[in-house]
Amino acid sequence: MKLREELIERAKRLEEMLEKVPEPMAKELRKKLEELRELLLEQRPPRFALVGRRGAGKSSLINALFGKSVAEVGHEKATTSRGRWWSYTGELGTVEMLDTRGIQEGSTPEGADGELTPVDSIAKALGEQGPDAVLFLIKAKEVDAAVEGDLDALVEICERIRAMHHYPVPVVAVVTHCDEVEPKNVKLHDPQGAHPEDLAEKLERIERIEGDLESKIRGREELRDQFVAAHGVSSYQSWRRDGSRRADERWRIEELIHFLLDELPEQARVEFVRLSQVKALQHRIARRLTNIVSTLCGGVAMTPIPVADIGPITSLQTSLITGIGYVSGRRLEVKTATEFMGAIGANMGAAIALREVARALAKILAPGVGNVVSGAIAFGATKAIGHSAAAYFIDGVDVDKAREVFETTKKKARKLFKKRQKQLESEELLAFPTDDDEV
Ligand SMILES: Nc1nc2c(ncn2[C@@H]2O[C@H](COP(=O)(O)OP(=O)(O)OP(=O)(O)O)[C@@H](O)[C@H]2O)c(=O)[nH]1
Ligand SMILES: [Mg+2]
Structure with missing residues (x-):
């Protein structure tokens, strides 16, 4: 048996x-x-909906969660088609992700649904199944720029989920590219050798960015009850052509996983912990x-x-x-x-x-x-x-x-x-x- x-x-x-x-x-x-x-x-795989501009680091975050290259990372053009659920599978398990970028921008990446508009195809995918959590990704340096457009998209996604599935989906904001915050020469993943004051300054800046983003999100009444927190990370990893990893500059990804685990329903926890x-x-x-x-x-x-x-x-x-x-x-x-x-x-x-x-x-x-x-x-x-x-x-x-x-x-x-x-x-x-x- x-x-x-x-x-x-x-x-x-x-x-x-x-x-x-x-x-x-x-x-x-x-x-x-x-x-x-x-x-x-x-048990079933955890499901996340990703909201974030092109290049915010959605694919990299998926790879960071696995510690392996499972999602295609784009350096130039838009690489992830949208409007459907994607299963990313490593040796130890699977996560399901929905890229909702089409709600924010117009241009169509390769492989996007030809018939439906991006917004419609996202709505269709959300109708198939609701996510356990929405991850809102934004680059550290872009938090003080115009985020209102991104927040509009975030609100729209959450409202659609509520309308279709009748639950307030938890929203976790992820501040990506924290390694690029000034002072740039301080390596967050390997801070030894950095001047303590420089390190402290960098951490302080990141904390301030997280705080800024939190208050912007809380400023949206529609999101207030669903919002969990903003969490700064670096997802940077780099892979050789043969698939081996040549750089691992991930920072605070484990904490993020801890954090996400709390938002997951019981049925998705074992799978998530196993693969992480x-x-x-x-x-x-x-x-x-x-x-x-x-x-x-x-x-x-x-x-x-x-x-x-x-x-x-x-x-x-x-x-x-x-x-x-x-x-x-x-x-x-x-x-x-x-x-x-x-x-x-x-x-x-x-x-x-x-x-x-x-x-x-x-x-x-x-x-x-x-x-x-x-x-x-x-x-x-x-x-x-x-x-x-x-x-x-x-x-x-x-x-x-x-x-x-x-x-x-x-x-x-x-x-x-x-x-x-x-x-x-x-x-x-x-x-x-x-x-x-x-x-
Ligand atoms: N330094 C640094 N680079 C990152 C980080 N996260 C992603 N990148 C880089 O940013 C670029 C875009 O990352 P992707 O993960 O492809 O972004 P994406 O949101 O999936 O992009 P689209 O699929 O085109 O929307 C890549 O060159 C990544 O290597 C990070 O935390 N730090
Ligand atoms: Mg991508």
Whole structure:
């Protein structure tokens, strides 16, 4: 069975199981399962609409996001035809971009839609699907020039999206060509050796440009609620004929990616993080996945009915590992995930034995105690698996180190689970110690 189908199948089985779990726990767990589904099964490429004059750096920004040459960069004539969605694909994934330049200017680049006017073809493309965010690109040196025409175009795009798809699309302004801001000799991507005062001056100028642009955009009432912020970058990279890179002068692109990620819907996040290859972001997604799956496993193990056996827990854990592997840029088989569990010593057999002990104890001690203990075991083991998978697949540590991460996290996570469970019980609430990074 293909991995995707297998994951779908597992989610279905879990859902059936949840029908037998008492409320309110079932509701809580169903919510988590839904989040997991969005993150693992309903992923699609992120979609951005680009607004910016010819040469503003739209194609270069796409390449900057990938770190690879996937879009044609033009040095002279208009190179990007407009009015349709383009998929840019690297080894790790895809983004979809719509160039809306035709709304601002008249001349027709090669390959543009012959029948429709530029504005109509853009409207048609926007009708097919709405973007997750609109990126408004402008060169640093052009912010104080006539931007009103560009803002008119921006407003028009946003209004069309609202009219067709009924949502206020987030607008992120990207100030490109920041490397060319005075003093020019300060290299932003490699500031070592620059005079500190010169560097400070350059950064100050960029900040002022960002501020200027922000207030111009906020000056448009139609955009005020949708506008996120202005972000200065350099997207400059240069490629040899054979496709190898000869210069990488990118600056603050990672921050921009962080920033864009916040605007993306859940369904486009994993793909974006995977292709951007920004480790901090991969960790962010890995932690989310780990939190969700740990809660689910803890909840399943706490269920006072016999359906809560080891099967769903193990399959949730292998899904977690495959998910983290995917975010890191790999495609893992379920078998690889199972092998990884074995290698780090995540032996669920031992956990079952412990649980049986816990159950037996519970009869003697107090009702509920056994459930909390099993919940803690499953929760702790799952957190530990998530953290060690992140260390192994994202940071590239070796198996010994991954095992160490597994052991230390497991102990901490169990304690946390029990502590939180006690607090919650005293407040007569049923909930889980998750969505935090205390462990
Ligand atoms: N120094 C510098 N040059 C850049 C930057 N971004 C783009 N460029 C250069 O600007 C020129 C135009 O960039 P493109 O990415 O082709 O611009 P575009 O908006 O896609 O242009 P059209 O498709 O023609 O509308 C190219 O020579 C790029 O190398 C940047 O941040 N810094
Ligand atoms: Mg272009």
